[in-house]
Structures are given as C-alpha cells and as structure tokens.
Amino acid sequence: MVNEQRKVERRDFTYYMKVTDAGTGSLVGYLVDISTGGFKLDSEKSISIGKDFRLHIELSGDISNKSSLIFSARSIWCQPDNIVPNTFKIGFQIIGLSTGDAIIFQRMYDKYAASRNNNRQNYNSIKG
Numbered sequence: 001m002v003n004e005q006r007k008v009e010r011r012d013f014t015y016y017m018k019v020t021d022a023g024t025g026s027l028v029g030y031l032v033d034i035s036t037g038g039f040k041l042d043s044e045k046s047i048s049i050g051k052d053f054r055l056h057i058e059l060s061g062d063i064s065n066k067s068s069l070i071f072s073a074r075s076i077w078c079q080p081d082n083i084v085p086n087t088f089k090i091g092f093q094i095i096g097l098s099t100g101d102a103i104i105f106q107r108m109y110d111k112y113a114a115s116r117n118n119n120r121q122n123y124n125s126i127k128g
Contacts, residue, residue, distance in 0.1 A: 022054035038093040072096030
C-alpha cells in the first residue's frame with residue numbers, strides 16, 4: 001500500500017453503498033472506508049493505478065435531496081484482499097467535486113463513517 005500521506009482521518013464506512021462507473025454503469029466496488037479527500041473500495045476486479053474515473057453513488061434521502069452523486073476520483077493504489085480470495089482493496093483520491101457535492105460527501109462522512117478509535121474502544125469493552 002502507498003505510504004500514509006493522509007491529512008484527514010480515515011473512517012470505516014458503516015453503510016452499504018455501491019460505487020459504479022458513471023459512463024458505463026458497471027460496478028467498481030463498495031465503500032469500505034472514507035475520508036473527506038478520498039475513500040477505499042472493496043472490488044471484484046483489479047484496476048490500474050493513477051487512472052481517473054467518473055464515479056456514481058446513489059444517495060439516500062437523509063443525505064441529500066439529489067438522487068445521486070457523480071464525481072471524479074483517481075485510483076491511488078490497488079492490492080489483493082488478504083482475507084477474501086479474488087477480491088481487491090482500491091484506494092481513491094477525490095479530484096473533482098463541486099462545492100455542493102463536497103457538502104454532500106461531508107454529510108456522508110459525518111453520518112455513515114465510524115471513527116476507528118471508537119470501533120476499537122467498543123471492541124475492547126465488549127472483549128473485556
């Protein structure tokens with residue numbers, strides 16, 4: 001994986017949300033974690049690093065009155081999943097998002113992203 005250069009906290013994404021190619025409608029993957037500048041997907045296919053994509057996400061009514069979000073993102077890294085065979089983890093950096101869509105993306109982050117520290121604390125308190 002690429003060296004950690006992230007300036008914004010990355011959080012686990014707790015909502016099942018698929019990401020498709022805006023042009024073809026084909027599935028790219030499912031959101032796994034998110035920051036305000038990028039995200040990670042679980043995918044059934046490997047993709048080229050450094051490629052720009054126009055991506056599409058269906059939105060729920062509690063995030064926006066828009067039905068979907070279309071934006072540009074660049075693939076930063078791609079690696080095989082260590083647990084699930086024949087699947088990949090893919091990291092993206094958001095490169096094109098209007099101001100209004102950035103607000104929607106921030107709402108997604110605020111509403112559906114769980115802090116990893118909170119998850120560890122919850123796990124540790126359950127574990128005893």
